[in-house]
Amino acid sequence: MRMLKKSDTEKRPDADIISAFRESGNPDLLGVLFERYAHLVFGVCMKYLKNEEDSKDAMMQVFEGLGDDLRKYQVRSFPPWLHSVAKNHCLMQLRKRRLMVNDERGYRQAEATLLTMPEGMHFINEELNEAHFRNLEPAIRSLGHEQRQCIRLFYLEEKSYREVADITGFDLKQVKSYIQNGKRNLRNYLLSKTPHVTD
16 A cells, blocks of 8 residues: 655645545545644643543544544535544543532532422431432332433533433433422432331
């Protein structure tokens, strides 16, 4: 396989480079795209990951997967498509980080939000609060798949309604319904599992 000269490729449109790669599989063609757009991908990664070393790693991972992606997808406009690939890669990295963290603080924040009761029903006893906290994860597991997925994303991963909809494929009305009904079911579960405490 002949080596590409810089003069052969520097003025060729992205679409021609991609088409030639799909036909030949020549990795040098991916190198051309790397030279053109590494700065773009790195900038996207910095925006989301906020760390230079992590962003460099993410940039390389995006380009390492570029060959397979270009074989699978018909790309009409390469820069915005690549921007989207880089963004999605970073979001996946951030989600994995959240799942790996022992986020007791997050569970306690979720507990505080999920268990907000009408006036006159506030949980003022520490023992009662601790009992609810211990039962929070089993309570979430008791939900149906749709409610459980939306509750975890919205409360524990702090996603917006729109982000939950994008991740799950549900529409906004469904997301809000699953969260509202899931919150009610969680509250009922936790109340049923917590001994009645009197003043």
